[in-house]
Amino acid sequence: MLPILHDPNPELREISDPFDLTSLASPDVQDWLDELVETMKQADGIGIAAPQTGTKKRVIVVQIKNEPHVFINPKIISRSLQTIESEEGCLSVPNVFGMVQRSKRVKVKAWNRKGEKIIIKTDPAEAIIFQHEIDHLDGILFIDKVDHFTRPPRL
Numbered sequence: 001m002l003p004i005l006h007d008p009n010p011e012l013r014e015i016s017d018p019f020d021l022t023s024l025a026s027p028d029v030q031d032w033l034d035e036l037v038e039t040m041k042q043a044d045g046i047g048i049a050a051p052q053t054g055t056k057k058r059v060i061v062v063q064i065k066n067e068p069h070v071f072i073n074p075k076i077i078s079r080s081l082q083t084i085e086s087e088e089g090c091l092s093v094p095n096v097f098g099m100v101q102r103s104k105r106v107k108v109k110a111w112n113r114k115g116e117k118i119i120i121k122t123d124p125a126e127a128i129i130f131q132h133e134i135d136h137l138d139g140i141l142f143i144d145k146v147d148h149f150t151r152p153p154r155l
Contacts, residue, residue, distance in 0.1 A: 001039045002039040012052070016138075033059070036059065041068065045091050048091060069112070083102060084103075085101045087150055093153075098151075100132075104124050107121050108122065
């Protein structure tokens with residue numbers, strides 16, 4: 001299992017670098033992707049981004065229909081005008097929860113762990129996870145977008 005960085009670690013606020021797709025052929029890279037998936041599972045997460053484990057690369061894992069999927073260099077290419085508010089938490093901000101407004105649906109372009117380009121059209125639950133995890137790649141935490149905390153940070 002990889003270590004999970006916690007706020008206020010400054011690495012969580014850095015913008016991640018694009019992932020080199022040619023490195024996917026490496027067994028070491030595939031092992032690291034497996035570790036990222038396993039870290040999310042062991043932490044009881046539904047998503048995780050590489051920077052949360054100290055790797056400044058544009059890679060996320062998202063739980064879709066109870067299965068973890070790796071997305072490399074994900075980019076939101078369109079989003080619905082309709083929004084949804086939901087309670088979010090984060091493995092990097094333990095024991096803090098808050099209501100966040102996000103697009104109800106998004107379309108995401110990414111590459112899978114085989115290096116194949118994919119386009120995902122999300123349902124509302126998946127849209128929330130994708131937006132949350134992609135924010136991590138840009139150094140943004142959900143606490144930056146909270147309308148109000150349902151379980152606030154302890155001071």
